[in-house]
Amino acid sequence: MKWNWGKGIVVAMACFMGFILYMVITMSTDDNYSHDLVTEEYYAKEMAYQTEIDAETNARNLVGEISGKRTPEGWLLTFPSSISESTNKGTVFLYRPSNQQLDFEVPLAISGSNLLIPDNQLIDGRWNIIIEWTDGEEEYMYKKSIVY
Known part of the structure; x- marks a missing residue:
């Protein structure tokens, strides 16, 4: 051949x-x-998207902004003084795009103007943080991608 x-x-x-x-x-x-899917109930979440947009707009209209930084103890979120610890009820959801098993949610418990997410709950890499809260009248939402 x-x-x-x-x-x-x-x-x-x-x-x-x-x-x-x-x-x-x-x-x-x-x-x-x-x-993994980004979310299990993506259709229901899509239907509620306008309320998310309104909540994000409300959060952007606050005086001051939410900021976060890495500390030796974990991720420290600093809230503006207009968000008081007694009138706000909400949650902080941390979403790991690469692994659904690492996702977790903590209640919004502000002490002073800070909230600490402990180091033992976070591993190095990219996280999406979603903070939702209400002051009784308005709903607010803050979204940010962080690298821990």
Whole structure:
């Protein structure tokens, strides 16, 4: 059998297609590469999206802004003085895009004007933080991506 350029190209393309097929099957069936939805109830969440937009607008209209920074004890959130600790009820949700099992929620318990998320609950990497609270009249929402 004589070997020429045409046969070499066909063999190279067949090997490449086999490699791609192997990678697709491996990634689809291996539990180490599981794919999570961003949210389980995405349709219901989409229907309530306008209320989220209104809550975010309310938070942006506050005097001062929420800020966060990494400390040795964890992630420290600093709230503006217009948010008092007694009249606000809400939650702080930390979402890990790469692993759904790491997501957690803590109640909004401001001491002074700060809230500390302990270091033992966070691992290094990207987190999305969502703070929702109400003062009895208006709803507020703050969203931010952080790198811990």
